[in-house]
Amino acid sequence: xxxxQESGPGLVKPSExxxxxxxxxxxxxxxxxxxxxxIRQPPGxxxxxxxxxxxxxxxxxxxxxxxRVSISVDTSKNQFSLHLSSVTAADTAxxxxxxxxxxxxxxxxxDIWGQGTMVTVSS
Amino acid sequence: xxxxxxxxxxxxxxxxxxxxLSCRASQSVTSNLAWYQQRPxxxxxxxxxxxxxxxxxxxxxxxxxxxxxxxxxxxSTLQSEDFAVYYCQQYNKWPTFGQGTKVEIK
Numbered sequence: 596x597x598x599x600q601e602s603g604p605g606l607v608k609p610s611e612x613x614x615x616x617x618x619x620x621x622x623x624x625x626x627x628x629x630x631x632x633x634i635r636q637p638p639g640x641x642x643x644x645x646x647x648x649x650x651x652x653x654x655x656x657x658x659x660x661x662x663r664v665s666i667s668v669d670t671s672k673n674q675f676s677l678h679l680s681s682v683t684a685a686d687t688a689x690x691x692x693x694x695x696x697x698x699x700x701x702x703x704x705x706d707i708w709g710q711g712t713m714v715t716v717s718s
Numbered sequence: 719x720x721x722x723x724x725x726x727x728x729x730x731x732x733x734x735x736x737x738x739l740s741c742r743a744s745q746s747v748t749s750n751l752a753w754y755q756q757r758p759x760x761x762x763x764x765x766x767x768x769x770x771x772x773x774x775x776x777x778x779x780x781x782x783x784x785x786x787x788x789x790x791x792x793x794s795t796l797q798s799e800d801f802a803v804y805y806c807q808q809y810n811k812w813p814t815f816g817q818g819t820k821v822e823i824k
Contacts, residue, residue, distance in 0.1 A: 641805065641815055641816070641817045641818050642754075642762065642805055642807070642815040643815070644812065644813040644814065644815070655812065656812075657812060658719070658812070659719075691761055691762075697767075702750070702809040702810070702811065702812060702813060703750075703767075703809050704752035704764055704767040704773075704807065704809060705762075705764065706764045706767070706773055706774075708761040708762055708763070709761065710760075710761055711761050
């Protein structure tokens with residue numbers, strides 16, 4: 596069945612760009628029914644939506660992060676990526692990639708989640 | 719931004735009892751509301767979408783209700799594996815989450 600798995604560095608320096616990849620297995624990232632998303636969770640805190648991408652490349656971002664966020668899709672590698680620029684300690688969090696398989700649009704529940712990857716911003 | 723408020727922050731319940739969790743939206747989200755369960759060290763798991771529809775594989779003891787701005791998640795008979803943190807999420811506009819309700823053993 597469809598699965599997603601995050602990968603990327605666990606430590607990023609302040610002011611640099613955080614880059615993570617979500618590897619998709621058990622299904623195609625080019626499926627017209629799926630929307631691919633990123634959500635993060637600071638230690639001991641709640642969940643924050645980062646953004647969503649469709650296989651066509653159309654993106655939807657959290658307005659509060661929009662100026663620093665870029666999400667892209669690589670259909671040849673069946674994966675999608677998150678780039679968050681100018682990071683600070685406030686960006687330290689567990690980052691999850693997730694899938695909305697409902698085919699209703701970018702705004703929906705995420706029914707499949709990766710296990711998450713911890714990213715620490717520190718010099 | 720639609721602000722989601724969950725209450726109580728912590729709910730102490732004995733195994734076998736009923737748990738009722740609440741979620742309020744700062745404006746109407748119609749029925750575009752989901753509930754997630756998060757156990758320690760794990761990713762969130764979708765329980766309910768469309769305010770009242772159970773996701774695939776979710777036991778019948780979990781039920782959701784409400785529309786507009788007021789929503790409820792009920793766990794009819796708490797099992798040991800149900801002690802966790804629960805989040806609501808609206809998706810009427812770009813998604814936002816509540817701050818969570820921790821269900822702990824009384």
